[in-house]
Amino acid sequence: MVQYLDAGLDASFAALSDATRRGVLEQLGRAEASISDLAEKFNMTLTGMKKHVGVLERAGLVRTEKVGRVRTCKIGPRRLEEEMAWLDRYRQLWEARFDELDKVVEELKRKGQVDGRKKRE
């Protein structure tokens, strides 16, 4: 889990270390936009904007979809708080299960010591 979070956070922080990219995220938070819309708004070439969007996309902060000849950008699937909360709930479920499983296993171990001889016959 730590590795996963670290890798994810590294990508997120790298993506967010650039003012233009932060601006793009802010912009997309308000409304989706095409790459050329964004390039125009941020006074950049199309190629330059594509690179920024690519970095954001790899970090999961933005997702893009090509419809016809236009690539539309939206806020991505990655929402750190949501992910952490999800993992937390998931862990709680399994911890609870495994605590019960511990009891079952202990019981089997005790029984095994008693029944072991019978089974081997």
Next chain:
Amino acid sequence: MKNRTTVERKSERETVVTRTFNAPARIVFEAWTKPELFKKWWLPKSMGMTLIACEMDVRTGGTYRLVFGQGMEFFGRYTEVTPHSRLVWINEEGGDNGSVTTVTFEEEGGKTLLVVSELYNSKEALDAAGTGAADALVETFQQLDELLVTLGAS
């Protein structure tokens, strides 16, 4: 002392849970494959749900069916059963959104490292699995915490 449960989200579609049990793989495997044992732990008491039926035909190609008192039903098929080391099943209740669960049992020095991996068809399916049953769990866990304090359980 309780062993630590680690949870990792391997990808958008896959989660992996690991936990060590202080028993040989044979015993842990038994607890996963005998319905009368499985139902003792799969639904933690804290979930406030009861299993009214637990049918498990644990062999490759065999089916399972878990019916909850609350009208929910889980069913699917075992696609791989290797005694004491590996268990794979497909959850079929979700139709196309069904996930594949792989459980491996690795014994070392009388202890067993258990790895449970759940692979979903899509990120959406995984997210949905997390927000459905598990959401209700959080509330019941909180109730359980309170109850345990009251009972002075160790």
